[in-house]
Amino acid sequence: MATLELSNLHAKVAEDGGEQILDGVDLEVGSGEIHALMGPNGSGKSTTAKVIAGHPAYEVTDGEVNLHLDGDEFEDLEVDEADLHWNLLDLEPNERAALGIFLGFQYPAEIEGVTMVNFLRTALNAKLDERAELFEDEDEDAEADEDDAGYETSPMEGPVDEGEVGVEEFQAILSEKMEQLDMDESFANRYLNAGFSGGEKKQNEVLQAAILEPEIAVLDEIDSGLDIDRLQDVSNGIEALRDEQGTGVLQITHYQRILDYVEPDHVHVMLDGQIVKSGGPELAEKLEDRGYDWVRDEVYEAA
Amino acid sequence: MSSDDLQDTNTEARFEFKKEQKAAEVAEKGLTEETVRMISEDKDEPEWMLERRLKALNVYQEMPMPTDWPGQPDLSDVNVGEILPYIRPDIETRGGEDDWDDLPDEIQDTFDKLGIPEAEKKALSGVGAQYESEVVYQNMKEEWEDKGVVFMNMDKAVQEHPEIVREYFMTRAVPPTDNKFAALHGAVWSGGSFVYVPEGVTVQMPIQAYFRMNSEGMGQFEHTLIVAEENSEVHYIEGCSAPQYATHNLHSGGVEVFVKEGAHVQYSTVQNWSKNTYNLNTKRAIVESDGRMEWISGSMGSKATMLYPSSVLQGPGASDNHITIAFAGEGQNIDTGAKVYHNAPDTKSTIESKSISKDGGRTNYRGLVHMGTNAAGASTSVECDALMFDNESTSDTMPYMEIRESDVDVAHEATVGKIGDEDVFYLQSRGLDDDDAKQMIVAGFIEPITEELPIEYAVELNRLIELEMEGSLG
Numbered sequence: 001m002a003t004l005e006l007s008n009l010h011a012k013v014a015e016d017g018g019e020q021i022l023d024g025v026d027l028e029v030g031s032g033e034i035h036a037l038m039g040p041n042g043s044g045k046s047t048t049a050k051v052i053a054g055h056p057a058y059e060v061t062d063g064e065v066n067l068h069l070d071g072d073e074f075e076d077l078e079v080d081e082a083d084l085h086w087n088l089l090d091l092e093p094n095e096r097a098a099l100g101i102f103l104g105f106q107y108p109a110e111i112e113g114v115t116m117v118n119f120l121r122t123a124l125n126a127k128l129d130e131r132a133e134l135f136e137d138e139d140e141d142a143e144a145d146e147d148d149a150g151y152e153t154s155p156m157e158g159p160v161d162e163g164e165v166g167v168e169e170f171q172a173i174l175s176e177k178m179e180q181l182d183m184d185e186s187f188a189n190r191y192l193n194a195g196f197s198g199g200e201k202k203q204n205e206v207l208q209a210a211i212l213e214p215e216i217a218v219l220d221e222i223d224s225g226l227d228i229d230r231l232q233d234v235s236n237g238i239e240a241l242r243d244e245q246g247t248g249v250l251q252i253t254h255y256q257r258i259l260d261y262v263e264p265d266h267v268h269v270m271l272d273g274q275i276v277k278s279g280g281p282e283l284a285e286k287l288e289d290r291g292y293d294w295v296r297d298e299v300y301e302a303a
Numbered sequence: 304m305s306s307d308d309l310q311d312t313n314t315e316a317r318f319e320f321k322k323e324q325k326a327a328e329v330a331e332k333g334l335t336e337e338t339v340r341m342i343s344e345d346k347d348e349p350e351w352m353l354e355r356r357l358k359a360l361n362v363y364q365e366m367p368m369p370t371d372w373p374g375q376p377d378l379s380d381v382n383v384g385e386i387l388p389y390i391r392p393d394i395e396t397r398g399g400e401d402d403w404d405d406l407p408d409e410i411q412d413t414f415d416k417l418g419i420p421e422a423e424k425k426a427l428s429g430v431g432a433q434y435e436s437e438v439v440y441q442n443m444k445e446e447w448e449d450k451g452v453v454f455m456n457m458d459k460a461v462q463e464h465p466e467i468v469r470e471y472f473m474t475r476a477v478p479p480t481d482n483k484f485a486a487l488h489g490a491v492w493s494g495g496s497f498v499y500v501p502e503g504v505t506v507q508m509p510i511q512a513y514f515r516m517n518s519e520g521m522g523q524f525e526h527t528l529i530v531a532e533e534n535s536e537v538h539y540i541e542g543c544s545a546p547q548y549a550t551h552n553l554h555s556g557g558v559e560v561f562v563k564e565g566a567h568v569q570y571s572t573v574q575n576w577s578k579n580t581y582n583l584n585t586k587r588a589i590v591e592s593d594g595r596m597e598w599i600s601g602s603m604g605s606k607a608t609m610l611y612p613s614s615v616l617q618g619p620g621a622s623d624n625h626i627t628i629a630f631a632g633e634g635q636n637i638d639t640g641a642k643v644y645h646n647a648p649d650t651k652s653t654i655e656s657k658s659i660s661k662d663g664g665r666t667n668y669r670g671l672v673h674m675g676t677n678a679a680g681a682s683t684s685v686e687c688d689a690l691m692f693d694n695e696s697t698s699d700t701m702p703y704m705e706i707r708e709s710d711v712d713v714a715h716e717a718t719v720g721k722i723g724d725e726d727v728f729y730l731q732s733r734g735l736d737d738d739d740a741k742q743m744i745v746a747g748f749i750e751p752i753t754e755e756l757p758i759e760y761a762v763e764l765n766r767l768i769e770l771e772m773e774g775s776l777g
Binding site: 097105 | 723724725726728729730731732733734735736737739740743744746747748749750751
């Protein structure tokens, strides 16, 4: 179990005179919950996602992003009570990933020459490694560094790190997850997102979440550019994240459409860098029918 | 004793050293007719080879240094007068601990970081013999010999296969008149590999020029001659990804490849020179009808490299494929590319060039594609991609196209990019740290070359680049 908590989050574009985009966002997403974050273009939805993940293009000017973990999950690591609460803003993007934050990109990078299988195994091992490091005491840290200093054997055999997921073991995990998502086997040996269709890229983001097993997945417009079949596959994938891994999902979307497949527990409306209205699934339907103007009217009348 | 020590010793002391050690013939500094005669005599060469050396020396003395190419590396520090052109290492005294300890620290560190065991390190650096490899090599050698394949040291080939060497050596592919450094090479060349594959023979395993590093030692002016007769096939791998240490500062090798009708030759090399080396080589293949030549090269290290492997497509249907990769770090200028001459109809070439520059390093792609008047139906495709780490690094693309025939298909594409922040962030968001993310992007960038290499070379190439990127190589 984990809870992601944004409080009074302010952020601007990280350059001199950069535009202020987030203007006090408050939000709490817990494991096993699905939250939909909706709002018109430019309201700050994608920025919220990127700030959670630690994108260097944004500078946090005020507020906090905290992740609270549940001790039960860390029995194997004997984590101190004090290590269960993390201020994500102090951490590098990869450290956030290691703690269980996953960002599904609207426009994922295309990396030529890096096969999916190689990338995903590297990512999984990096995450396990970093996670161990984050929860280890300093002595063990030093030991880990020593282990890392070089190959003990010839480079052909590769580094011998304990607890690493091997090639064969990983292949099995990958095949299983791809089957669940109805992805073609050939995906494994294609280059990361290179030449993928829009739909394939989105499917790939969900696949990565399924493999990395995050506590909280922030999915940025995972539904854009999907045909109806693919939307179904992606939605099934998201439900599996919640049902099988207990992942909490923050789903950023423009449209009601995906919410027909993955019913959210909570719906939030974002306007001008703030969450101005929250409700249940019925709120999304109302937005679908009536657009965002009525929300704007309501907010400004209230103000 | 390293050659630096030799250079520093005065003339008298050097003679004494020679008398005492009887270990090596040491030529006078600089380059005179006497030096060339001494080299030839020491190798007990036939008269015709001496004549070729002297002719080359003449050409060398008359040719000006290349200075006016746009953006070419600065060669003003290359002082051939100060270079000791020839040291014959004595086999008896090589391979001892002392030699290993004489290697520059950065080279020793590199081997350590590559995780190569001590014995292997010595073999790779030329200071020790790797006996197990020797056995494997011996077995393979017998298998080749049964099929008439010849693979031996170039010096030895002059003695044992004079008829073949005399026909091909610096006559048609790389004549001394090609450029000043080819001429220099012709005058003082030493060591290298000779490969002869008879008609119709396919050599299944890649031939690796590994053995000669633990026998004669690598010359700074080594010559490689490959003759592949009709319908034969061979994959030759030169050097290895372990660092080539040059204690003197000029390497000027020569490679000549003859691809006969229907034959297929792949020449692969991954080289990493020490950072005070000028690496100025000439490599050329003559490809006859339906022959296929493939050049795969990785250039790392050196202060400056000028290297443009070239293919002359002489017969109809001949084809050429180039894959090159260059990595330039701080203070380095890697000027490399490819040349292809389409001198017959329906010839085909592809050039893929990848370069990476970092910390103010400079890479140039310099290429020439020539379509002759009789090259109807020929096609070429040139693709250059440059990846830069920062705003201090530079990369230039200079593709020259000489088109003398209208019925040809010419495509050129160049991309230059910085390592994308979005790409790095994407990988970081998946758990890779900043360094690992960049490393993965670079590994992907060079993947076209690594996938062509045998796995151990690919692994070492990746590891070397990783070390370069950490800035942990000297």
